[in-house]
Amino acid sequence: MKITSINVGLPQTIQYQGKELTTGIYKTPVSSSLFVSKVQIEGDGQADLNFHGGVDKAICAYPEEHYVYWEKLRGHELEAGTFGENLTIRGLQEHDICIGDTFAIDEVIVQVSQPRQPCHKLAKRMDWPEAALHVQETGYTGYYFRVLKEGYIAPDSEMRLIARDEKAVTVAFANQIKYHDRFNLEAVKRVAGIEALSDSWKQSFQKRLAELEA
Incomplete structure (x- = not known):
């Protein structure tokens, strides 16, 4: 596991097909140490706090x-941060990592909370209308961390696994059940029962579970 790039960016307003769009998806690699708080990395920000951050x-x-x-x-070549990610990581793909897994990045401690859900702003960032759907269909979504312990990280920070979640539900599995195997009752129960799952995904899976059990 290795962090290959730390990327941050504040919301900006762009013109897309004649319309204004305010978005925080434009992230730029940095070379300095940055403070990581409970809600974001220093120098980063999101435009729509209902769905991001x-x-x-x-x-x-x-x-x-x-x-x-x-x-x-x-x-063509893509720069780190193209997918709006704060951390570009080598050696930790969706099938390698479980929701609830806890990692140390130098003094910072983070925990996997959910897969990343691509939105329409990724399509505009890449000037590719099918981007979000293609990301969803491939399962190459990335994932989110919550911050359990604040501190500083740097582009050369070491990353190590502290603890595996006992449910052992990978990000790849959660994506599969969310988007493709939607009516698999036992699998939906398994994902819904992850204690570390984000509130929004937990609510979504609990709602689906109720519908399947009705």
Whole structure:
């Protein structure tokens, strides 16, 4: 596991197809140490706090390995942070990491809270209307961390696993049940029962569970 880039950016207003759009998806790699609070990394921000940011989504992470796939598909190189992630990480893909897994990044302690849900702003960031749907269908979504202990991180910070969640539900599995195997009752129960799952995903899965059991 290795952090290959730390990326931050404050919301900005852009013109897209003749309309103004305020978004925080534009992230730029940094070379300095930054403070990580319970809700975000220093120098970072989100435009729509109803769907982005907050305690459960303090840090967005994306596997570096996926960039090869997207660059081949799009036909050009992509800079770290293209997917709006704060941390570009090598060696920790969706099938490697479980919701509730806890990691130390130097003095900062983080916990996986949910898969990342791509939105329409990613499509506009990449100028590719199908971007969000394609990310969802491939399962190359990335994931969010909540911050359990604040502190400083740097681009060369070490990252190590502290504890595995006892439910052992990978981000890849949660994505599969969320988007594809929607009516698998036992699997929906399994995801809904993860204590560390973010409030928004827990509510979504509990609602689906109630519908399946009705």
